[in-house]
Amino acid sequence: MMKKVNAHLLGLSIAALVAASTGTAHAQEKYPSRPIEVIATFGPGGGADLMARQFARLAEKELGVAMPVVNISGASGNAGLTRVLTNAPDGYTVGTLIALSVSAWGAGLGSAKPDDFAYVAMTQNSPSMLFVSKDSQIQSYDDFAKLAKEAPGKLRVATSGYGTQDDITLKYLATVGVKTTNVPFAKPAERYASTVGRHTDAIYEEPGDVVQFLKSGDLKPIITFDEVRHPAFPDVPTSAELGMKINDLPNFRTIVVPAQTPPERVQTLHAVAQKVLASPEWQKFCEETYTCVEGTYPPEKVKDTVERFYENVKGYMARFKDKE
Structure with missing residues (x-):
């Protein structure tokens, strides 16, 4: 019996040693030692996709591993974020989290919260605008507001979806007498084409996502949703x-x-993200898309920005509900 007990204790000791050595080996594992999957939470061709691909291309040079980009779109980016959260939290899956998704959370769409994530970097930041076709009868925000007040709901505005800041801004405009109809598009390219082709009367978007249409003259901005005028569009009122x-x-x-x-x-x-954002390639990219981030954003500051945005959206939604 004593021999059996000793053998059992010896077995437990060996198992404990094996577990401890395995844990130590994992802790000492070189990171990264294999490819890191990048989840682009919107479809190909949109701003989030372009950002993810540019970031991955530059970051993999610094990390020394491949960073394949996978597009998982749907539910204002929450389908892809679900993939990020359900994969192992080991640093081998990263994702794009953009304002549209956070806005959806604040509007009650999706169950994610800012605390569900750790923040690697703030890669882009830009105010949004309303744009109209070059051939539109609307050539200024005053024109837009006048038509909307004359025929409430007649003007159709292309957006990226319900619950997004696009939707919230249109809801806000309705509270000041400028009522329009939200026309959501899941695919960015279709959204852009709708206003260029005059199937919608305006599009709510950031300038970087429609830069090709701005350069060609097919779209023009009529208002910037910000405190100060955009330096690239000094004639556009805020x-x-x-x-x-x-x-x-x-x-x-x-x-x-x-x-x-x-x-x-x-x-x-x-640390790698900071090198990427400071690189000449990224600076050229962000300048061309009007999305350069001013100042430095350590992870805690990124999280604070996301949390404040989330609370702002919830505040707007509460005010809209009170007015119903």
Whole structure:
């Protein structure tokens, strides 16, 4: 009996040693040592997709591993974010988290929250605008507001979906007498083409996503939803100038991982992201798309920005509900 007990204790000791050595080996594993999957949470050709691909291309040079990009679109980006959260939180899956998705959470669409993620970097930031076709009878925001007041709901505005800041801005405009119809498009290219082809009267978008149409002259901005005028569009008035209180919903994009990801791996990714954002290639990219981020954004500042945006959206939704 004593021999059996000793053998059992010896077996437990060996198992404990094996478990401890395995844990130590995992902790000492070089990171990254295999490809890192990048989840682009919107379809090909849109701003989030282009950002993800540019980031992956530059970051993989720094990390020394491949960073294949996978597009998982749907539910205002929440389909792809679900994939990020259900994969192992080991730093080998990163995703794009953009303002549209956070807005959807604040509007009650989707169950994710800012605390579900650890934040690698703020990669892009830009105010949104309303754009119209070059051949439109609308050539200014005053024209837009006048027509909307004369025929409430007649003007059709292309957006990226319900619950997004696009939708919230249109809801806000309705509260000041400028009522329009939200026409959501799941695919970015279809959204852009709808206004260029005059199937919709305007599009709510950030300038970087429609830069090719701005350069060709097919689209023109009529209002910037911000406190100050956009330096690239100094003749376009802001919502603040026009007395509106809808100036706090920027169109940001970030790179995230699940909140349970080891902090040292988040820091590795953040350090690489800082190198990417400072590179000449990225600076050229962000300047061409009007999305350069001003200042530095450590992970905690990125999270704070996301949380404040989330609370702003919830505040708007509560005010809209009170007025129903």
